[in-house]
Amino acid sequence: MPRLKTLLESLAARPLQCDGATGTQLQQLGLRPGESCERWVLDQPEKVRLVHRRYFDAGADLLTTNTFGGTALALAAHGLAERAADINRAAVRLAREVAGERAWVLGDIGPFGGILEPVGETTPDAAADAFRAQAAALLDGGADAILVETMSDPAEAALAIAAAREAGARLVIATYAFQHTPSGFRTMMGTDAPAAVRAALEAGADIVGANCGTQLSLDDYATLCARLVAAANGAPVIVQPNAGSPERDGDSIVYHTTPEAFAAAAAHYLALGARIVGGCCGTTPAHIVASARGALGK
């Protein structure tokens, strides 16, 4: 089996397909509300591997580890802070068992779950330490790149990106969650797309973009995508929208975007200059296979 070229080299030649949601897939496999997704890396590894397998079979070039809440700070809420390194290393192994050398494994880093000083109580040093330790464990496990995602605060994103670099990451991808505001798309912390992208690039990100954003439709994402491409100044852009806005249906949250509509949107984002398309909350292997075939011609 040929070894993968570097991600950036491949990206220069063709757009790439990222995978879809992990959390909503694990819920379908029995993860209960409030239960730690990351605990399943240790307790239900076969189910985590199954989600990776479904996305790989769907045509994903990039598999994301199940470590969104994998900093010791975020894991502390589940009494798992001490297991952080084990969880992150094991999570990479699960994705790698599926990816082999035929797909890249992105070591996933989400927000640490609190707010930085002076608004919140976490010092930048404490957050940076937690991000650095998580990135080190992900890279030690064999991640090809680090994905810093669903960020709202550019200062937190910058800490995570710099920490990943310090831990030895050769490639860092950074994405923010944007919302609607009276002054356009902004993160929850009030940052617009150009400022968010600038902060990520200055901190050392190679690839920048957006994911999630519960209020954003697939059409909103097209507008956002064009802004990100303009702001990225030649850096590759990744977009990973949700399967539309979540709606409540009794006790559960449902997403209504069909795989066909998702694939058509992905093709539109690529035409607007995005180089990686994938999915966030509510997207399924059916959305990813439709996108891989319909938008990327795989």
Ligand SMILES: [Zn+2]
């Ligand atoms: Zn999401």
